[in-house]
Amino acid sequence: MTPAAYAQGCSAALALLGLLSAVMSLLSAALVFQLRAEQAAMKASAAVPAEASLVLAPVSAVLAALSLVLSLSSAAACLLHSYFAADVCGGDGDTRGADWFLLDSRAVRHVAVGLFCVGVSVYLAGPGWKELATSTARLTRRARCKMDDGLLKNSTTLTNKQRGNEVTVPPATLDSLSVHQLAAQGELSQVAAHLSKNASLLNSRDERGFTPLMWAAAFGEIAVVEMLLESGADPTILARERESALTLASSGGYADIVAILLKHGVDINSYDWNGGTPLLNAVRGNHVRCVDTLLVGGADLTFEADSGYSPMDLAVALGHKKVQKAIEDHVLKLLKYKTKS
Incomplete structure (x- = not known):
């Protein structure tokens, strides 16, 4: 394989990884910020169940995690590409191809985009996983409340006797x-x-x-x-x-x-x-x-x-x-x- 063909193939792979990473980053960002902005409206809306709002937040965390993996893959591929391209070009005894690749600005841009996506992914994944932990805790508390509801019910509502009220309407009798x-x-x-x-x-x-x-x-x-x-x-x-x-x-x-x-x-x-x-x-x-x-x-x-x-x-x-x-x-x-x- 010639250095030029090798460089073209690696560039195409890097471009695909970068595109997927960018799409995942945009989707996770849209989900996180939209959920935060409309969280109260979703909970109050009768058309969106509370369980749905609890599930949508972890989805953003999953997308952010995928974006993080793809971004890291892009950065790793850039480094490996630089190493192997230099090795291949060095094997020919002609270092102009290696020098061209190492000094070409496209490789630098790929690395920069990859590092930027990594930073965005880390920023988005943090709150996303926090929302996931919060949602899990809510569901756990709700399940425990349902289990405990059949065993023990503690009411804080005062009865009529505790308030000092008297029954004004007698219950219906057979005579009535x-x-x-x-x-x-x-x-x-x-x-x-x-x-x-x-x-x-x-x-x-x-x-x-x-x-x-x-x-x-x-x-x-x-x-x-x-x-x-x-x-x-x-x-x-x-x-x-x-x-x-x-x-x-x-x-x-x-x-x-x-x-x-x-x-x-x-x-x-x-x-x-x-x-x-x-x-x-x-x-x-x-x-x-x-x-x-x-x-x-x-x-x-x-x-x-x-x-x-x-x-x-x-x-x-x-x-x-x-x-x-x-x-x-x-x-x-x-x-x-x-x-x-």
């Missing part, structure tokens, strides 16, 4: 609850007491048009449901949005209450404001037992809601495999029964 609220909570004796004082409360409606029976069915209070039905509650009443006791029980998945209501002659295919039947509500909630009970009771499988979904379509759309199987088994039973007939 309506018959609808008592039915929803399953207070059987309290509901019976209200009905004994005022029989008109049996089918009374609240602001939504719900009766005590509807509230008991919606919350799965089977004892209250049985007591109200024995007392003469009307299970066919519809609320303002056409909800029925059967619809509410099906939505909650209370198959036992559904069976009880079906024995009292309710409309099994009654629909609410959006065209949902008790069967559709049971399918939507993935309540397999309710679906079985309604199918045995004669629920219409072809009835579609306003959205256009039939019970089977809805089960497939929601991915309720067990409900799909229950419907398929019911259809097969119907087909076998018709075949035998």
